[in-house]
Amino acid sequence: MSRFEPRIVKETGLDAKIVELVEPAIEGLGFRLIWVRSFGGPTVTVQVVLEHPDRWVNIGDCQSVSDDLISLLDLIYSEDTDCNLEVSSPGVDRLLVRRSDFSCWSGREVKVTLSQALDDRKRLCGILLGCRDGELGVRVKNTNAESLDVWFPETNLAQARLVLTEDLIAEGLRAAKQADDKPTRQRKSKRGNKKSPSSKSVCFASGPG
Numbered sequence: 001m002s003r004f005e006p007r008i009v010k011e012t013g014l015d016a017k018i019v020e021l022v023e024p025a026i027e028g029l030g031f032r033l034i035w036v037r038s039f040g041g042p043t044v045t046v047q048v049v050l051e052h053p054d055r056w057v058n059i060g061d062c063q064s065v066s067d068d069l070i071s072l073l074d075l076i077y078s079e080d081t082d083c084n085l086e087v088s089s090p091g092v093d094r095l096l097v098r099r100s101d102f103s104c105w106s107g108r109e110v111k112v113t114l115s116q117a118l119d120d121r122k123r124l125c126g127i128l129l130g131c132r133d134g135e136l137g138v139r140v141k142n143t144n145a146e147s148l149d150v151w152f153p154e155t156n157l158a159q160a161r162l163v164l165t166e167d168l169i170a171e172g173l174r175a176a177k178q179a180d181d182k183p184t185r186q187r188k189s190k191r192g193n194k195k196s197p198s199s200k201s202v203c204f205a206s207g208p209g
Contacts, residue, residue, distance in 0.1 A: 004032075007097040008154050011036055014076070018046060021072045026050055029065055031057070034090050034097055043082040046073060049090050057089035092168055096160040099131050106130040109163035112138055114156050124150060125163070136160075 004027060011019050015036050023033045026048075034049040050065060051057055066087040077083045096102055096110070105128055112124040129137030129149060137151045162168060 005098050005100055007033070007035075008099065008157055009035070009095075009097045009159065014038060018073075018076060021075060022048060022069050025068050025072065026065060029068060031061070031065060034095060043084065044077060045084045045086060047086045047088070049088055049095075051090055062087040062089065092171075093162050093164045096128075096162070099154070102128060102131040102136055102160070105162060108168065109165055110138060110160055111163055112136075112160045113158040114152060115158045116156055118150065118152050118156070121150075126150075128160075 010016065015038055018036050018038060019033065022036065026033050031050045031052050034051055036046065036048055038044060038046045048065075048069065050062075052061065066085055069087065070085050073083050073085060096105060108128050110124075110126070110128045114122045114124070116122075124138045124140050126138045126140035129139055129151075131137070131154065132151075134154055135151045136154050136157060137149055139147055139149050142148045
């Protein structure tokens with residue numbers, strides 16, 4: 001697994017700007033970004049999901065990364081914006097965002113959403129076949145319940161996520177026991193000493209990375 005392997009799925013708009021700021025900091029700490037999502041009105045929540053290339057991610061890891069990222073949000077949001085940062089591991093039913101993810105999790109059940117329909121399908125549910133020559137593959141069932149291997153360009157991928165199965169959950173529980181979880185805490189950004197709203201961080205490990 002390459003530590004700095006680029007992601008296939010990319011954010012757009014403001015989320016893309018957040019990625020430009022936080023991804024170098026995350027990689028500098030030895031982790032890899034999975035995705036960023038921001039939402040909300042007067043109070044904005046920024047969710048950052050990350051993984052470690054060599055081991056499981058725990059709450060202590062999330063807190064360490066959060067401590068470095070929280071001040072970066074001040075470069076995007078004004079002092080009048082109340083901003084919460086949530087840093088977590090990807091969970092058992094994780095998103096697949098890199099080519100190596102599709103190789104590593106080959107043989108698992110997945111749900112895939114395409115950017116553009118392929119043979120009138122934008123959603124594929126089946127067994128992940130992996131990746132080859134810039135294409136990703138899923139084995140699905142056709143209308144006659146026959147297996148059909150569907151390959152599509154990786155540029156047509158909108159989202160891919162593992163399906164929660166008993167085997168996957170059991171594997172995740174075993175891995176979770178190996179993670180050294182530490183107590184969570186909150187930290188305000190530097191502007192928290194001002195009268196204006198401050199950025200806060202909330203960290204949690206939602207499952208093995």
